[in-house]
Amino acid sequence: xxxxxxxxxxxxxxxxxIGAGAAGSAVAWRLSNLDLRVVCLEQGDxxxxxxxxxxxxxxxxxxxxxxxxxxxxxxxxxxxPINDSESVIAVANYNAVGGSTFLYSGHFPxxxxxxxxxxxxxxxALDWPLSYxxxxxxxxxxxxxxxxxxxxxxxxxxxxxxxxxxVPLGKLGERxxxxxxxxxxxxWPAYSAILTQIDDHNFKDRTTCRNIGPCNTGCPxxxxxxxxxxxxxxxxxxxxxxxxxxxxxRIFLKKDGFAGGVCFFDESNQSQQMEASxxxxxxxxxxxxxxxxxxxxEQYPNGLANSSDLVGRHLMFHPYGWVEGVFEEDLESHLGPxxxxxxxxxxxxxxxxxxxxxxxxxxxxxxxxxxxxxISGVNRRLISWGPDFxxxxxxxxxxxxxxxxxxxxxxxxxxxxxxxDHLCDQHGIPAPKVRYQLGDNSRKMMAHGLRHGxxxxxxCGALSTSAFGPVRHTGWHLMGTARMGNDPKDSVxxxxxxxHDIPNLFIADSSVFVTSGGVNPMSTLxxxxxxxxxxxxxxxxxxx
Amino acid sequence: xxxxxSELTEEEQTRILGILIDDLIPTNSNEVLPGxxxxxxxxxxxxxxxxxxxxxxLLDLDQKAIEFFSxxxxxxxxxxxxxxxxxxxxxxxxxxxxxxxDVLRFYFRDRSVIEGLNLxxxxxxxxxxxxxxxxxxxLESVRKRPSFxxxx
Numbered sequence: 001x002x003x004x005x006x007x008x009x010x011x012x013x014x015x016x017x018i019g020a021g022a023a024g025s026a027v028a029w030r031l032s033n034l035d036l037r038v039v040c041l042e043q044g045d046x047x048x049x050x051x052x053x054x055x056x057x058x059x060x061x062x063x064x065x066x067x068x069x070x071x072x073x074x075x076x077x078x079x080x081p082i083n084d085s086e087s088v089i090a091v092a093n094y095n096a097v098g099g100s101t102f103l104y105s106g107h108f109p110x111x112x113x114x115x116x117x118x119x120x121x122x123x124x125a126l127d128w129p130l131s132y133x134x135x136x137x138x139x140x141x142x143x144x145x146x147x148x149x150x151x152x153x154x155x156x157x158x159x160x161x162x163x164x165x166x167v168p169l170g171k172l173g174e175r176x177x178x179x180x181x182x183x184x185x186x187x188w189p190a191y192s193a194i195l196t197q198i199d200d201h202n203f204k205d206r207t208t209c210r211n212i213g214p215c216n217t218g219c220p221x222x223x224x225x226x227x228x229x230x231x232x233x234x235x236x237x238x239x240x241x242x243x244x245x246x247x248x249x250r251i252f253l254k255k256d257g258f259a260g261g262v263c264f265f266d267e268s269n270q271s272q273q274m275e276a277s278x279x280x281x282x283x284x285x286x287x288x289x290x291x292x293x294x295x296x297x298e299q300y301p302n303g304l305a306n307s308s309d310l311v312g313r314h315l316m317f318h319p320y321g322w323v324e325g326v327f328e329e330d331l332e333s334h335l336g337p338x339x340x341x342x343x344x345x346x347x348x349x350x351x352x353x354x355x356x357x358x359x360x361x362x363x364x365x366x367x368x369x370x371x372x373x374x375i376s377g378v379n380r381r382l383i384s385w386g387p388d389f390x391x392x393x394x395x396x397x398x399x400x401x402x403x404x405x406x407x408x409x410x411x412x413x414x415x416x417x418x419x420x421d422h423l424c425d426q427h428g429i430p431a432p433k434v435r436y437q438l439g440d441n442s443r444k445m446m447a448h449g450l451r452h453g454x455x456x457x458x459x460c461g462a463l464s465t466s467a468f469g470p471v472r473h474t475g476w477h478l479m480g481t482a483r484m485g486n487d488p489k490d491s492v493x494x495x496x497x498x499x500h501d502i503p504n505l506f507i508a509d510s511s512v513f514v515t516s517g518g519v520n521p522m523s524t525l526x527x528x529x530x531x532x533x534x535x536x537x538x539x540x541x542x543x544x
Numbered sequence: 545x546x547x548x549x550s551e552l553t554e555e556e557q558t559r560i561l562g563i564l565i566d567d568l569i570p571t572n573s574n575e576v577l578p579g580x581x582x583x584x585x586x587x588x589x590x591x592x593x594x595x596x597x598x599x600x601x602l603l604d605l606d607q608k609a610i611e612f613f614s615x616x617x618x619x620x621x622x623x624x625x626x627x628x629x630x631x632x633x634x635x636x637x638x639x640x641x642x643x644x645x646d647v648l649r650f651y652f653r654d655r656s657v658i659e660g661l662n663l664x665x666x667x668x669x670x671x672x673x674x675x676x677x678x679x680x681x682x683l684e685s686v687r688k689r690p691s692f693x694x695x696x
Contacts, residue, residue, distance in 0.1 A: 056666055057653050057666050058653060059666045060649075061653075064645070112693050112694070113694065113696045114693065114694035114696055117696045121694065131696070151680075153687055155686065155689045155690060155692055156693055157691075157693055166678060168675035169678050169679075170676065173678075174679060174682060177683075180686075181682065184685075186686060186689065210671065210672025212664075212666075212670055212673065335673045335675060336673075350694075370657075371648055371649060374652065378644055379640065385568040385569070385629075385644075386568065387570055389568070390577055
């Protein structure tokens with residue numbers, strides 16, 4: 001890769017944000033309307049609703065090609081390859097305006113207060129340098145912008161207010177809820193980034209969910225709260241510039257050791273340079289360390305912001321277990337938002353009698369559509385080709401309940417992102433390489449979750465159950481690779497996402513997570529991003 | 545096919561493919577859903593182009609028919625064709641890879657199949673589905689439970 005940028009753009013911005021996904025959009029909006037020149041560079045492009053397959057004749061097929069969760073399968077121009085051959089979990093992401101919220105299911109629970117105090121409570125990992133109560137106003141603000149449905153009164157959480165009505169449980173949800181009740185286990189309607197209600201004042205440019213699914217190939221009607229419909233219209237209206245098809249290759253430094261701006265390839269594949277007073281990375285737990293490591297220079301030969309040698313380390317996924325129950329009656333399990341139905345946090349907080357620390361969430365998923373049902377059934381030899389095809393297909397379609405076990409992953413120094421020695425993207429920028437294996441605690445937790453998931457399915461009356469994990473193509477949650485902390489020796493950024501090494505460089509994505517929690521991270525990630533944006537606002541006087 | 549030939553003609557490929565697709569999702573008069581050949585799966589697969597991998601599997605099937613039943617594939621009885629397929633797990637796996645996905649995706653694109661499953665056909669702007677209202681009385685026991693998150 002070239003170490004310098006070829007052309008220079010004269011225009012200088014106050015803030016450059018790299019990445020237009022969940023984190024970048026929240027930061028952009030929070031910094032808008034402040035009389036700042038804010039620009040966001042995104043390697044992907046806008047996705048128009050007619051590119052979303054959900055309303056199309058081939059609505060399920062695209063999951064296997066252009067809308068696959070893995071960039072190594074999709075291989076779109078906007079993607080960069082990731083060497084995940086040494087990881088039991090493959091990275092899942094999407095590169096576009098909206099980032100991975102384009103493909104996410106919209107399951108939107110928050111971290112628990114205990115998730116920020118893991119070391120104090122369980123003597124593992126580190127505590128976060130911020131608390132749930134500090135983040136609470138940002139959770140609430142983010143919920144307002146995104147549009148979150150759910151139900152108040154959940155005993156698993158501190159009070160969560162101002163939710164839209166929950167998504168429908170459907171026959172499937174009711175059946176499984178009855179099983180939870182029989183066992184005396186907690187369950188609650190899903191916290192969902194899916195609109196169930198709009199009015200003249202709120203979300204009037206969007207629409208409510210029509211239960212057509214699948215949500216994870218993009219929502220063409222704007223019912224799912226991806227950030228291209230939730231944050232970006234507001235940020236752009238407030239003056240933020242969003243430049244698409246611009247891939248940042250590196251951050252360059254000025255002579256004073258501060259970040260000077262970025263080198264990037266523009267939509268014509270021309271190498272460009274852009275200057276700014278503040279640079280904000282928001283490229284997720286893989287893309288962010290990739291850029292920092294690719295930005296090595298004489299002063300920082302091991303990559304920017306990396307004096308602690310922690311950039312890329314402590315990568316956390318959520319190892320994902322899968323429990324399936326097949327029922328006699330038609331549960332219409334394929335109807336409704338696929339990832340959002342109900343959740344259980346019965347096993348979320350530490351109970352040492354279980355043989356591990358921390359815990360996991362059970363997330364009830366809807367069943368698959370007909371094509372996905374058939375493909376997975378044929379591949380697993382549960383649906384037969386030939387005279388029994390229709391009968392064996394009907395035994396599963398609409399009758400399968402799927403339970404995801406979302407295991408809290410503890411940080412491990414050896415689980416890391418580095419640069420691949422050979423693999424590059426189409427611009428010649430070195431690709432990331434992921435090395436990751438499950439720790440002992442995660443294995444025990446996974447086994448516990450799978451076992452208890454099967455108990456649940458049997459209690460609900462499933463004819464048959466199966467369980468396995470970790471599932472390979474489930475690396476959506478990419479955390480920990482530039483963690484925050486008060487001590488520069490054991491963290492990359494401070495509690496406001498500011499690099500310990502380079503004061504005008506901020507990281508605002510899930511790289512800064514100290515621990516992973518046992519729940520989908522999007523709600524917490526965006527609250528942290530808004531918190532970091534406010535940290536940047538506090539520093540403006542010194543940095544501009 | 546000529547026993548000495550190492551390749552199938554296009555016509556032979558099409559004939560084997562037609563039989564094979566009919567075997568995979570057969571027409572059944574007792575079934576609401578149509579068979580694969582009734583809904584243009586064959587035309588779509590051929591229209592999509594026969595890949596080298598698919599051509600190799602078709603040739604393999606034909607050669608195995610000759611080896612085991614001393615006759616070309618499309619003259620073998622349907623039951624024997626299934627014996628042939630199920631005899632060789634690696635062949636079945638290859639078949640799934642090179643043909644299975646296409647058969648299924650074209651099959652489930654068909655209006656009669658989708659409507660036969662009581663689903664809405666996905667032309668643009670589908671109306672979607674209504675689900676029953678939530679029964680919140682199911683939550684009664686959970687609501688009675690004291691808060692159990694760890695306070696810090």
